[in-house]
Amino acid sequence: xxxxxxxxxxxxxxxxxxxxxxxxxxxxxxxxxxxxxxxxxxxxxxxxxxxxxxxxxxxxxxxxxxxxxxxxxxxxxxxxxxxxxxxxxxxxxxxxxxxxxxxxxxxxxxxxxxxxxxxxxxxxxxxxxxxxxxxxxxxxxxxxxxxxxxxxxxxxxxxxxxxxxxxxxxxxxxxxxxxxxxxxxxxxxxxxxxxxxxxxxxxxxxxxxxxxxxxxxxxxxxxxxxxxxxxxxxxxxxxxxxxxxxxxxxxxxxxxxxxxxxxxxxxxxxxxxxxxxxxxxxxxxxxxxxxxxxxxxxxxxxxxxxxxxxxxxxxxxxxxxxxxxxxxxxxxxxxxxxxxxxxxxxxxxxxxxxxxxxxxxxxxxxxxxxxxxxxxxxxxxxxxxxxxxxxxxxxxxxxxxxxxxxxxxxxxxxxxxxxxxxxxxxxxxxxxxxxxxxxxxxxxxxxxxxxxxxxxxxxxxxxxxxxxxxxxxxxxxxxxxxxxxxxxxxxxxxxxxxxxxxxxxxxxxxxxxxxxxxxxxxxxxxxxxxxxxxxxxxxxxxxxxxxxxxxxxxxxxxxxxxxxxxxxxxxxxxxxxxxxxxxxxxxxxxxxxxxxxxxxxxxxxxxxxxxxxxxxxxxxxxxxxxxxxxxxxxxxxxxxxxxxxxxxxxxxxxxxxxxxxxxxxxxxxxxxxxxxxxxxxxxxxxxxxxxxxxxxxxxxxxxxxxxxxxxxxxxxxxxxxxxxxxxxxxxxxxxxxxxxxxxxxxxxxxxxxxxxxxxxxxxxxxxxxxxxxxxxxxxxxxxxxxxxxxx
Numbered sequence: 001x002x003x004x005x006x007x008x009x010x011x012x013x014x015x016x017x018x019x020x021x022x023x024x025x026x027x028x029x030x031x032x033x034x035x036x037x038x039x040x041x042x043x044x045x046x047x048x049x050x051x052x053x054x055x056x057x058x059x060x061x062x063x064x065x066x067x068x069x070x071x072x073x074x075x076x077x078x079x080x081x082x083x084x085x086x087x088x089x090x091x092x093x094x095x096x097x098x099x100x101x102x103x104x105x106x107x108x109x110x111x112x113x114x115x116x117x118x119x120x121x122x123x124x125x126x127x128x129x130x131x132x133x134x135x136x137x138x139x140x141x142x143x144x145x146x147x148x149x150x151x152x153x154x155x156x157x158x159x160x161x162x163x164x165x166x167x168x169x170x171x172x173x174x175x176x177x178x179x180x181x182x183x184x185x186x187x188x189x190x191x192x193x194x195x196x197x198x199x200x201x202x203x204x205x206x207x208x209x210x211x212x213x214x215x216x217x218x219x220x221x222x223x224x225x226x227x228x229x230x231x232x233x234x235x236x237x238x239x240x241x242x243x244x245x246x247x248x249x250x251x252x253x254x255x256x257x258x259x260x261x262x263x264x265x266x267x268x269x270x271x272x273x274x275x276x277x278x279x280x281x282x283x284x285x286x287x288x289x290x291x292x293x294x295x296x297x298x299x300x301x302x303x304x305x306x307x308x309x310x311x312x313x314x315x316x317x318x319x320x321x322x323x324x325x326x327x328x329x330x331x332x333x334x335x336x337x338x339x340x341x342x343x344x345x346x347x348x349x350x351x352x353x354x355x356x357x358x359x360x361x362x363x364x365x366x367x368x369x370x371x372x373x374x375x376x377x378x379x380x381x382x383x384x385x386x387x388x389x390x391x392x393x394x395x396x397x398x399x400x401x402x403x404x405x406x407x408x409x410x411x412x413x414x415x416x417x418x419x420x421x422x423x424x425x426x427x428x429x430x431x432x433x434x435x436x437x438x439x440x441x442x443x444x445x446x447x448x449x450x451x452x453x454x455x456x457x458x459x460x461x462x463x464x465x466x467x468x469x470x471x472x473x474x475x476x477x478x479x480x481x482x483x484x485x486x487x488x489x490x491x492x493x494x495x496x497x498x499x500x501x502x503x504x505x506x507x508x509x510x511x512x513x514x515x516x517x518x519x520x521x522x523x524x525x526x527x528x529x530x531x532x533x534x535x536x537x538x539x540x541x542x543x544x545x546x547x548x549x550x551x552x553x554x555x556x557x558x559x560x561x562x563x564x565x566x567x568x569x570x571x572x573x574x575x576x577x578x579x580x581x582x583x584x585x586x587x588x589x590x591x592x593x594x595x596x597x598x599x600x601x602x603x604x605x606x607x608x609x610x611x612x613x614x615x616x617x618x619x620x621x622x623x624x625x626x627x628x629x630x631x632x633x634x635x636x637x638x639x640x641x642x643x644x645x646x647x648x649x650x651x652x653x654x655x656x657x658x659x660x661x662x663x664x665x666x667x668x669x670x671x672x673x674x675x676x677x678x679x680x681x682x683x684x685x686x687x688x689x690x691x692x693x694x695x696x697x698x699x700x701x702x703x704x705x706x707x708x709x710x711x712x713x714x715x716x717x718x719x720x721x722x723x724x725x726x727x728x729x730x731x732x733x734x735x736x737x738x739x740x741x742x743x744x745x746x747x748x749x750x751x752x753x754x755x756x757x758x759x760x761x762x763x764x765x766x767x768x769x770x771x772x773x774x775x776x777x778x779x780x781x782x783x784x785x786x787x788x789x790x791x
Contacts, residue, residue, distance in 0.1 A: 010089035011080040014096055015073060018133070021061035022069045041129035042104050043174065044111050049126075056108075059178075060100030064131040072133045079137050082153070083144040092140060095186065099139020103182025104132050110181075111174060130174045135182040138164075142183045146190035151755030157183065162220055169238045170224045207278065207345040207520050214339060215276035218286055221335060222269045240297075240328040256420035260394060263427035264289070270431060274438040275339075275346065277493070278523030281355075281437035283346035285430070287339050294332035296396070348441045348523050355437070362433045366426065373422040382415045390415050394423035449476065453502070454630075456485050458653050462502035463532055464552065464662045464697040467650040469498060471625060473618075477515055479503075484511040488526070489618065491765035494758075495519055495526040498618075500535050505655075509538040516542070527762045528752040530700055539752040549751045551736060553698035553744035557660070557689040560696075562682065566743055570682050573675030581639040582673050584683035589627045599643045600626070600635075607667045618769040621648060621664035632661060634680045636673070644672040647680045652697065660695035661688060681742065700749050701736035 041062055042055050063069040084092040107130075115126050138160055145153035164180035167173050224238055268289055274282020350358070377387040453476050457466050462485075469476060469487035477486045484503035489496045501511040512528075512535065519526040528535050529549065536546050562571055577583070592600065604623040625631060626648050636644040645668035649661035661684065666677055673679070685696050753762050 008081045008084045008089070010084045010093045010096075011077070014080060014093065015076055018061055018063070018069070018072060018076065021058070022063050022066075025063070041131040042108060042178075043129040044108065044115060044126040046129060047108055048112050056101055056105050059104040059132055060097060060136040061133065062131050063133050068131070068133065072137070075134065075137055079141050079144075083140045086144050086148050087140075095140045095143050096136040099143070099182040099186045100132075100136025102185050103135045103139060103180075104130065104178040106181045106185070107174060107178040110177065125172055125174050128174050130178055132175055132178045132182075135178050138179050139182040139186040142186035143190055146187055151757050155757055161187075162216065163223075166220050166224050167227060170227045171239075172237070207347075207523075210342050210345040211276055211278055211523070214342060214345075215272045217338070218268060218272035218275060218335060221331065222265050222272065225265060237327050238331060256417070256424060259424050260420065260427070263424065263431070264293070267427070267431050267434065270434050270438070274434065277438060277441070278346050278348040278521075279438050279441055280343075280346045280349045281434060281441070283339050283343055285434050287336050290332045290336035290339070294329055294336065297329050297332060347521060350437050350441045354440050358433055358436045358440070362429050365429050365432075369422060369425045369429070373418065376418055377415065380414055380418075382418075387415060387419065390419040391422055394419050395426065449478070452478070452482075453485060453487075456483075456502045459656055460484075460502050460504055461652060461654040461659075463500040464554070464652050464660075464695075465499035465530060465700075466502055466652065467630070467662070468621075469502065470628070471621070474498060477518060479511060479514055483507075484514075486511065486515045489765070489769045490524075491768050492761070493524050494761050494765035495524045496762070496765050496769055497526060497528040497531070499528075499530045500532055508534050509541065512538045513542070525754065525758050525761065527754075527758065527765075528750070529766060530749045531752055532747065532749070536750045536752055544752050544754055545756070546750045546752045548748050550700045550702040550749040552700045552747040552749055553736070553739040553742070554747055555685055555696040555698065555742055555744045557685065557693055557695055560685050560689055564743065566741060569675065569741055570678045573673075573678040574682060576673060576675060577636075577679045580673055582636055582644060582676065582679070583638075584680055585633075585635045585637060586684070586687060587633050587635065588629060588631065589633060590629055592633075596635075596643075600646060603643055603646065603669050604667055606670065618766075620770070621650075623665070626665060631664070634684045636676050636680055638673075642669075644669055645676040645680060647677065647684065649684060652695070658693065660693045660697065662697040663699045678741070685742075698739045698742065698744060701739065702749075 041064070042059050046052055047055050063072060080092065080096070083095070087095060111126065115123055138157075141153070142157045142161070145157040161180060161183045164176045164183065167176035168180055268286065271282045271286040271289065275286065349355075373391065374384065374387060377384065450470055453469055456462070457469070462469065468474075469485070473489065474487050475490055477488065479485070484501055484507055486501045487498045489498070497515075501508055501515070503511045516526055528539060531539075532552075540546065561567075562574070589597070589600075601623070626633060626646075630651050632649040632651070634647045634649065636646075638644060646665065647663060648665040650664050651658055652660045652662055663681065663684075668676055681698070688696055751762070751766075753759060
């Protein structure tokens with residue numbers, strides 16, 4: 001860490017200033033023996049009332065405790081090097097100091113105006129001393145995110161700004177206001193200074209941004225009342241929402257009362273999650289929730305007080321309170337209106353049959369809960385009218401019923417306990433229904449139409465990996481006009497596309513755009529795995545990012561020969577085969593007789609038995625794929641009929657004609673002739689050359705990239721380290737070295753992904769695609785092999 005910081009002079013300087021300021025603060029406190037100790041925070045009383053504006057200069061470096069100092073240093077050591085590498089040392093220093101001073105200063109100006117106007121929130125916090133050392137860090141983070149346009153930086157900065165906004169609106173915290181304004185100053189500075197450029201940002205097509213923003217807004221609405229319930233800011237602009245949910249039922253036992261407080265917020269939080277997944281049921285639930293809560297709030301805070309003549313419209317305090325109630329209602333109305341207006345963006349639905357079944361179960365549960373509740377109430381001698389009224393008190397906010405009178409009931413009485421648990425059970429019904437709708441929603445997907453896919457493969461090709469689309473476990477999307485297709489694996493919400501689209505020349509970009517739009521419509525996140533350069537270019541034009549995940553070895557057959565020093569091993573293998581009477585046989589699985597098929601199965605079985613580790617799939621073929629009538633086999637037999645090895649070859653087409661093959665399965669017997677695989681590959685190359693084909697692909701070598709120390713990007717270094725860690729187990733790099741003996745052309749294989757925030761789910765999905773099921777013994781064998789062979 002220290003060595004890394006030396007290359008960032010601005011970061012080192014700022015960290016030093018923070019430490020020196022903290023030491024100076026402690027020394028001054030010690031000299032004064034705790035009397036009149038210097039407080040380096042800022043606040044209305046200390047800066048405005050006591051006329052000490054110089055305190056604003058100390059805002060970026062003031063810390064209240066050793067714990068806060070350590071936290072500031074850690075965050076600064078993380079954020080500042082990133083900012084300095086993007087902005088430069090001078091601009092990074094200016095950005096940190098400017099946002100760290102101007103944010104708290106502007107916040108103090110807002111508070112001063114509020115105090116002068118008699119605003120309750122400003123007056124309630126005028127004696128608060130705000131220690132805001134994170135203001136400059138947040139400001140420079142927002143500036144860096146706005147300039148760099150990195151997805152994870154923007155996500156983190158947006159989350160922090162939203163959190164500050166919620167805290168300000170629900171608590172009137174001067175500290176949160178200072179942080180919020182520091183971030184907004186940084187963002188507005190970049191927005192004003194930025195000039196138009198040609199750089200295109202990564203897009204989420206038509207619906208993604210709307211879903212994420214609405215989910216974020218609803219989640220903030222959930223977090224706000226929770227913050228307001230802490231009673232930290234009863235005079236805050238949106239505090240009435242917290243008051244609305246606070247003490248949902250004062251007559252309930254403490255634990256059940258807490259559950260009843262949380263129940264409507266849990267329902268709304270689940271709705272926010274459903275919105276992020278594009279769920280139509282979640283959108284409708286959020287609309288109904290917001291409308292219902294808005295009407296109840298209008299009744300509680302508007303109609304009842306006005307009808308009772310409680311408010312004095314000539315009293316400024318009452319007017320301000322009315323405005324806060326109006327703001328709280330406006331939030332609920334905005335949620336309902338925005339969700340309803342954007343309903344087309346939430347198109348992921350459950351089937352009609354599933355919806356009817358779920359609603360029927362919910363109705364039965366509701367009737368059952370009420371029946372059990374009334375039966376128990378009757379059995380213990382509770383008046384049914386009292387039971388119903390008590391149940392209503394537990395379900396509806398108390399403020400709504402403030403104009404009605406009920407007999408005082410002890411929270412520990414049987415009717416209160418019974419009604420509170422019945423109310424909790426009733427709340428669980430809509431929560432369960434919404435959860436079932438979100439989980440059981442099945443976005444549009446596809447089963448592979450193999451005949452249609454094979455027709456497109458023969459017509460357009462789909463690249464050297466195109467034929468893998470016909471393998472089991474894959475799904476195939478077809479374009480609207482049916483002339484293009486994309487093959488993928490669906491793993492959770494992540495769509496892993498297998499290599500390149502199958503389409504006519506020149507249509508790759510449009511096909512990818514249409515497919516990405518389909519994924520977005522259905523709430524799925526696509527990534528293109530083992531893609532070639534044409535796919536890479538098409539996705540980069542949409543602002544996507546990419547990382548190398550392997551190399552493909554291509555042999556142009558028009559220039560293939562057995563001459564050259566590097567092909568000595570191949571020539572040796574061919575000569576040995578001639579001496580030992582080992583022949584290569586080009587055939588298909590269908591053409592083999594029963595004995596030959598049995599021998600092939602035995603060889604494959606013995607090959608797998610010698611490997612305790614899980615067999616990989618996805619882009620690596622298995623024995624089952626050998627039976628495809630379009631897959632060619634090259635077998636090595638000796639003069640006794642013993643099978644030494646097998647290689648399988650997938651057809652590659654272009655413009656309706658066969659142009660080559662792609663190597664898939666390579667397996668050899670334990671007592672096979674040395675160099676038998678080289679012999680089979682060379683025989684296939686020479687035979688294909690004689691048949692006038694163009695190329696032979698030796699397939700890809702996953703994670704066979706360079707040395708982690710030579711990579712500049714973090715993702716590239718991580719990929720290289722994963723490849724190095726798995727090398728002792730799966731020998732990917734050794735495989736690439738073996739293929740290099742044929743002097744092929746190497747083609748990079750890419751993983752194209754939308755942005756960094758999608759990488760964790762994408763990486764997990766790819767791993768599951770390769771090894772869908774791993775037994776406990778296989779997992780231990782894998783970890784043991786990595787640990788032992790990496791020593």
